[in-house]
Amino acid sequence: MNGESTGSAFVLLLRRDLILAFRRRAELMNPLLFFVLVTALFPLGIGADPELLKAVGTGIIWVAALLASLLSLESVFRSDFEDGTLEQFLLCAHPVSILVLAKVLAHWLVTGLPLLIVAPLLGVLLDLPGDSIKVLMLTLVLGTPVLSLIGSIGVALTVGLRRGGMILSLLVLPLYVPVLIFAANAVETAAAGLPITAHLSMLGGLLVLALSLSPLATAAALRVSLS
């Protein structure tokens, strides 16, 4: 199989997943709603003191985004597993990792991207200063794709299990921690007026690492799950 047809398979699958997501758009609202609700509930829980919210606001948004992304993870492979199309992917004439990449990209576009769009509004809601929101956005842009990519490995491993949700969280959350640490630290450092290039480079590095290795690991995990 030549590279050109593999490329077109990538585009076909990406399009298919976007169409499917669009036809079931009600399901897409869940993680987004979760993200907004969690963030909006925090001021009620800890008090609406602007100084306090300024101090913890970015952390709240990041943790909520992380949990929302975890919540939506299962849908990457679940329905394909149930109707048997996942088997067909393993039997196709193209490298499975390329197809995995298409699926994860589609998943990020329909679940991660909406979070990115809403995040600045939530920043305003929590009365974060403009500069913090800017840094928050930068870290989210670099960080949320990493979450999807790492998460796909966990989903691929647990998709064959009947109650995989709990194990999935336990598998994936520890791997999310580095992303959260660097992202939260970047915002803090920026608020102190220090340069954050190092943090962004680390996040970028994590993204490149996840982008190159996670599809291979996910493909291998899918083979294990389906055998």
Add this chain to the structure above:
Amino acid sequence: MDTQFTDNSMLLEGAGLECIRDDRVLFSGLDFTLGSGQTLLLEGRNGSGKTSLLRILCGIRLPETGALTWCGKDITSLGPLYHEHIAYVGHRDGLKLDLSPVENLVMARGLGRPNPDTRPEDALRRVDLYGFEDIPVRNLSAGQQRRLALARLLVTRSQLWILDEPFTSLDVHGIELAEELFLEHVSMGGMLAMTSHHAVNLDSAHIHRINLSA
């Protein structure tokens, strides 16, 4: 679809295959060869390992021992190079219920080696689903969904069809239709590996039967 498979030297060989499931040996020491224009028909009671064997032939499952070779090369090392020659219809139809039949076939075509002579619409006509192109698969009957799954075989140029109970939920007319497709495939030099509870109406000279209960 009247193209002959140009390369008739393709050969699938299994040697000493063994499958163990839940500490139970389903079969062991299984040998077979399947060449161009031949059919491998698996027989046996429920739970005798027919589906497991088919999944091993696909490369989804690994045999406990033994080797499975395609033209002399191990299928796991061939990977996608082997998969471009096979098409599989399993228990589950492998269709997206929210997509239309044509969208499903376009996807199947893109994942394999597209058959230049059969567009998705042609394949639908072959399985008597013309007129249902744009209806979500969810709204088709079980038999119609099965026929659509079989139509998937036609849109790629796969020499080896691996079919797990292909006649499930098909009516008499559907079974005739499916048998016609299988006969045509075999007569063009294709290969067939299948299980079935129905008596299969195929040319018996080219059928190898393996009884897994024996």
